[in-house]
Amino acid sequence: MKQRTLKHRSLLGTTPGDLLFSEPGAALIVFAILALLPVFFSGYMIYILPQYMLFGVLAMSLGLLWGFAGLVSFGQAGFFALGAYTMGLSMKSGGGIIDPAYLGLLLSLVVGGILAAAVGYFLFSAGVRGTYFVLVTLALSIMLEQIAVSQSQITGGWNGMFIDRMSLNLGPFGKISLFDDAPMYYVILPAVAIIYVILYTITVTRFGKILNGIRENEDRLISLGFNASLYKTGVFAISGAVACFAGALYGTHANFVAPSLAGVLFSTEVVVWVAIGGRGSLLGVLLGGILVASFSNYLSAITPEYWQLVLGLLFVAVLLYFRGGVAGAVAQLVNARRAK
Amino acid sequence: MKTASELLRTEGLTKRFRGLVANDSIDFTLKAGELRCVIGPNGAGKTTLISMISGHQQPSNGAIWFQGQNITKLSIIERARRGISRKFQTPTLFDNLSAYENVELAVLRTGCPPRKRRSRILEVLDLVRLVDLADTTASTLSHGQRQWLEVGLLLANDAILLLLDEPTAGMTVEETASTGRLIRRLGQELGLSAIIIEHDINFIRNLQAPVTVLHLGRVLVEGSFHDIEHDEQVRSVYLGDQ
Numbered sequence: 130m131k132q133r134t135l136k137h138r139s140l141l142g143t144t145p146g147d148l149l150f151s152e153p154g155a156a157l158i159v160f161a162i163l164a165l166l167p168v169f170f171s172g173y174m175i176y177i178l179p180q181y182m183l184f185g186v187l188a189m190s191l192g193l194l195w196g197f198a199g200l201v202s203f204g205q206a207g208f209f210a211l212g213a214y215t216m217g218l219s220m221k222s223g224g225g226i227i228d229p230a231y232l233g234l235l236l237s238l239v240v241g242g243i244l245a246a247a248v249g250y251f252l253f254s255a256g257v258r259g260t261y262f263v264l265v266t267l268a269l270s271i272m273l274e275q276i277a278v279s280q281s282q283i284t285g286g287w288n289g290m291f292i293d294r295m296s297l298n299l300g301p302f303g304k305i306s307l308f309d310d311a312p313m314y315y316v317i318l319p320a321v322a323i324i325y326v327i328l329y330t331i332t333v334t335r336f337g338k339i340l341n342g343i344r345e346n347e348d349r350l351i352s353l354g355f356n357a358s359l360y361k362t363g364v365f366a367i368s369g370a371v372a373c374f375a376g377a378l379y380g381t382h383a384n385f386v387a388p389s390l391a392g393v394l395f396s397t398e399v400v401v402w403v404a405i406g407g408r409g410s411l412l413g414v415l416l417g418g419i420l421v422a423s424f425s426n427y428l429s430a431i432t433p434e435y436w437q438l439v440l441g442l443l444f445v446a447v448l449l450y451f452r453g454g455v456a457g458a459v460a461q462l463v464n465a466r467r468a469k
Numbered sequence: 470m471k472t473a474s475e476l477l478r479t480e481g482l483t484k485r486f487r488g489l490v491a492n493d494s495i496d497f498t499l500k501a502g503e504l505r506c507v508i509g510p511n512g513a514g515k516t517t518l519i520s521m522i523s524g525h526q527q528p529s530n531g532a533i534w535f536q537g538q539n540i541t542k543l544s545i546i547e548r549a550r551r552g553i554s555r556k557f558q559t560p561t562l563f564d565n566l567s568a569y570e571n572v573e574l575a576v577l578r579t580g581c582p583p584r585k586r587r588s589r590i591l592e593v594l595d596l597v598r599l600v601d602l603a604d605t606t607a608s609t610l611s612h613g614q615r616q617w618l619e620v621g622l623l624l625a626n627d628a629i630l631l632l633l634d635e636p637t638a639g640m641t642v643e644e645t646a647s648t649g650r651l652i653r654r655l656g657q658e659l660g661l662s663a664i665i666i667e668h669d670i671n672f673i674r675n676l677q678a679p680v681t682v683l684h685l686g687r688v689l690v691e692g693s694f695h696d697i698e699h700d701e702q703v704r705s706v707y708l709g710d711q
Contacts, residue, residue, distance in 0.1 A: 338570070345563035353626050
């Protein structure tokens, strides 16, 4: 048998030795820059950036589904809002023997994961695919929004729910207040980095490779003996848990959650972030969430009537000219440079 | 490697699509290590037969036995895990993945330990003559190479019975000859069994495997290619004066 050297493509199409031009290398640089920002900036930027980073995590939860398994979900905002409400209710409950914030974070992972697993199991076992899956996830988002509205005695209805800012409970060593923005920033940033590392690791494992197979040709994968429904349920559960966890952190950071967080508009925005960031790359998707959400915020301030139109046009332009999003375009440039 | 034990048996296998009977009470037996060509005019029920064996279609009546067990009600997934793998008429691959990654996916389903995975993938790619194109994206391979890659997926998936639906369709004369050599090698060296649907009579002649002729959903005749090509019925309904 011939012995040869084979390339192993990373998400940016590079070899493992070329770390600088690989996705993990680029991620290292991005997180280092984010870690240094509070040193040079303060005020509103350091307050709002953790929220955008959590939007980035929400985008990654969809990026994992869409970019790696080919499943487009309009329900991610529903899971995000569910996480925020879970955190709010946990903080209200006082938590019992566990710190209420930790209970909220733990429950958000469990609730999001179980709900997504249950929905995914029934949908995928019944053979729901493609557009039908999109529609069901859209309906899921709407249902969660309506539940938040109708159960006003628990959720506060349209008025929303106020959520206390969490503290970092170190047990016998006391508590660190996260009331100021910089300490909260340094709690959320590592959480985002850890989630990125976990999700990236998933994409390069056996599980991730099988997800790629589902995205490329699910019928072929089934013909090889893979239970594709099981893998799709698994990735949907992971995605739901991640989105819900990000929502829990968002709730305690923003101190507030309202039903519109689960709504169709926000769900659609998440899809736009992922498409623009580049669904083939988790880092691209994370940056898409952070940068496009920042841009949307800026646009909504300067042109409240038309910012959604501008965002929509940007989305259409990316779909027409950069189908792989910004990360896809960067990957092409890197590959072209390496081919020379 | 070859044994005379029975690998596959169908009993009264029937498939009806509303009023149309695509397969009508087919009794078919395949020994372990046997290659079998299935020929017949368009609409004879060849693809329907292997669709029922692979689990892509459920029979209206009849039963399928594989390695002594009734698999009639088993899903595609369960049949694939028992070693029944199918190559489709049109190459069905993971188009945006490389040839290496395509085969890797098939290997991932088997119990191949991670440290042996790479050598197993290269072994399969070598077998289907694609080892030099391991990094090439499947969609950019030639039609013949895509056919071989799909056969490679079946091999990497630890198939015992290969269901090959027109494995030489769209191939050049040279590629067809290579495919014939590959299939013979699979039977002789690896002891694999295969049901091969083909329209290329020269390919079937060169394969020197037993032939089953289907016509109007029924088995018209079975035998060696020599017997088949001199059978008046077969000449009348399919071969003509070839």
